[in-house]
Amino acid sequence: MDVDQALELLKDQGYKYTGKREEMIRVFAKEKRYMSAKEILDYMKPDYPNISFDTIYRNLSLFTELHILEETEFNNERKYRFSCAHKDHHHHLICLRCGKTKHLKLCPLDGLLGDPDDFTITDHKFEIYGYCQQCE
Known part of the structure; x- marks a missing residue:
């Protein structure tokens, strides 16, 4: 956007x-x-x-x-x-100091759950917090 x-x-x-x-x-x-x-x-x-x-x-x-x-x-x-310009499913790394984000292309949930039986996931959010290289 x-x-x-x-x-x-x-x-x-x-x-x-x-x-x-x-x-x-x-x-x-x-x-x-x-x-x-x-x-x-x-x-x-x-x-x-x-x-x-x-x-x-x-x-x-x-x-x-x-x-x-x-x-x-x-x-x-x-x-x-x-709002993120990436329309594909993705997550973010977020700097706790400056608030900048980095697009994370993989979804950790895929490795944890795969496609669970008898449950339909409609949405989820996964964010990793830390410090970018400039703020370390």
């Missing part, structure tokens, strides 16, 4: 265009990492000094619901990133 696709999706779903929404989407597109609501607030404060956490959280929730953003939780905090 890119900025234009995200804005088009908002429009197609009947949501109003605002400069704040576009700026939030641009921040995620630029940063390419998991970010907290506080980081987004700090990023946007210079251009929108009256922006509130409520506005940030409302839009993060909307963007997640529309699959513009992905969310996860680490360091006891919910974090968000632009």
